[in-house]
Amino acid sequence: MALRVRNHGTDGPLVFVLHGGPGAPGSAEGLARALAAGFTVREPFQARSGPEPLTVRRHVDDLLELLPADRAPALVGHSWGAMLALATAAAAPARIGAIALVGCGTFDARARRELDRRLARRIDVRLRAALDRARAEIAEPDARLRREAELLSVVHAHDPLSPPAPGDVDARGHGETWRDMLRLQRAGVYPRAFAAIRAPVLMLHGTEDPHPGALIRDGLRRFLPRLEYHALPHCGHEPWNERLAREPFLATLRDWLRRHAH
16 A cells, blocks of 8 residues: 655655654654755655554665655654664665654664663653553553653653644554564664665754764764764754754754755
């Protein structure tokens, strides 16, 4: 089944904006809309769970089917979407022109331990109680994951302009995809496969994002030596929705895309 794609903007270089989760289609709408002026933006909704378990390869193949044959677009991925952007570029290096990683997810156990440590430090007694209630009282998996994401948004953000929207979540798809990503990491496939990437790569990461940007960057630089890293002060996990970071984030991203996207 063809992926649903939401279009934003009709002029300028072609950019695909990839949402996070995995299993949170629509969660990057704010980022896609922010890039609509000056770029031709496509926002694909990644596949939902179905008869066959979702895999990283399925998401990569789905995205490759959407890419035009006559041009190499830029990929702008948020969180899990940043990981998918790298996996896609590694699978088909000639078909991707540029890659921007926004709040990129983790590729090794050390970075995940640091993420868990930061989250634990930020989750106070009241928030822990609310999470426990949601897990005990909400039986439907998608509704439960959506509520957990809403509650945890306060520990991922710094000074948000509006409450982050988790999108139309797919709990089963989230679990299937993330388990496959962890399997591939344990097998040594990622991040080693990223050495095949030819496109320039920009990493934009908030200093208040619990995802440890410097650790993730250092792990990726072994395979992406030309990786360009920008730390965003006063910024959480969704830079386009941060009061103090939104404009510098968008200015940096737009300028970089104008120079590298086609």
